Amino acid sequence: MSTQLTVKKNRLSSTVASLKPSGIRRFFDLAASMEGVISLGVGEPDFVTPWRMREASISSLERGHTAYTSNAGMLPLRVEIQKYLEERFSVSYHPETEILVTVGASEAIDIALRAILDPGDEVLVVEPCYVSYEPVIRLAGGVPKFLKTTMENQFKLTPQELEANISERTKAIIFCYPNNPTGGTMTAEEWKTLLPIIEKHDLLVISDEIYAELTYGRMHDSIAALPGMKERTILISGFSKAFAMTGWRLGYVCATPDLLAGMLKIHQYTMLCAPTMAQMAALEALRHGRADMERMIESYRQRRNYVVDGFRQIGLTCHEPDGAFYAFPSVTATGLSSAEFAEKLLMEEKVAVVPGDVFGESGQGHIRCSYATSMEQLKKALDRMERLMGRLQ
């Protein structure tokens, strides 16, 4: 007997059907099918999670810590997060009512947007940016509006750009500093120029600070640390980048009790709690992982210096990225678009980078190059890129 499915209705929701597939996907498929590719396209640390954290997690399994934790995450972990944020970034959140442990910063972004948006609410997205913001806003019923940043402004958000895009329906603004893909950062002074506008229009701020530890030369300034901003900021961070823990999927979100309670509702029904064994590793990271982290940051800084200098020498304009582990050189001098350049580089020289326009329109003309890869590979990649540049001139 055979059954046949007769489809009478659209089986996917119109929202999901209308989402564009990630532009990164096509590149991934192309690069993954080739042999001998050097990849500068990886958005995660090249370090394995330090043994200390892996060991802590293994030991917790041995002792049988396999049950659920409370919805918001283990209290000792939330207490460590509170101490850590206060000590490093001078922001203060109560561990019992203002901190929620999530399955990666990605979940935090999702529940933050779902908790605050009504259909039609507009969210300002500072781009170039991580690829998930736009689709997640749409899934939450919101309407994304894009704010552009440029290399000339070191990819910083300007008050003019902010003010010009606010409407009656604007509910919130979302951004990531230190920035993926540009490596741009914002100082406290630069944040201050935006505050009057944010206050005047009563905006909520979703601040994705996943790269907060990865700054070079200057500590990260959290917008939540500025006067009056804690009340309107949803601070999101996690363990993936600073502690090389991407696969553990562990992040957290901090906000005032009313906002946090809203997010907790979604989290408890959809996720219940973040994985216990990952929480155990995170606890160890915050208690004893600092030295491991600093060793990794030192290495990123050295590689950043090397690669930025390298790009400039082969004729690519590149701003000095102050944070994250990406350089975002411009390829406009070659006359090619981001995608054309990236494709040529991959096909002719077997170096994978990510075309900048994947991260939004203002990324057009750039390529994202992750320097979280070995010096050996970086050296080879630069040689290959130099060859391509030679042919293009």
Next chain:
Amino acid sequence: MDRLKQRELLHLLEEDSRMSAEQIGKMLAEPTEVIEQAIAELEAEKVIVKYPALVNWERVEDHPYVNAMIDVKVTPKRDVGFDEVAERICRFPEVKAVYLMSGASYDLSIILEGKTMKEVATFVSQKLSTLDSVVSTATHFILKRYKHDGIELEDRDEDRRMVVTP
């Protein structure tokens, strides 16, 4: 060059002593000449002593060798303490390392390299034990080296990441 950068420079060379001054300069954002000068100074001060290669002899065929760690109990001498006997032991080329230890029932720890166990045994019984200050020795043969000077000798982790991720 400031102390922090100097330390970074030392860490880089410790990791890869063949790295060029030019490359180190780029990584530390200093001109090549500054790095060359700093290295020359560190060499002159004997902070940088030598640039050896870390060889995994276990992978070299037809090269029989054994390593032994020897605990040595000695009688220290007035004025010179343990130094005199330690320096004497250092002079034997087969002695690869000599350490003065705390908290043990012996005083010096020696790492010895020989072609055969017999060679090591001969050294211990004829050269080491016969030294005036040496009271007793205990020889431990090393069966396998897993990690040496911070480097794991087998099973280097390959990059397990996907080629392109957001």
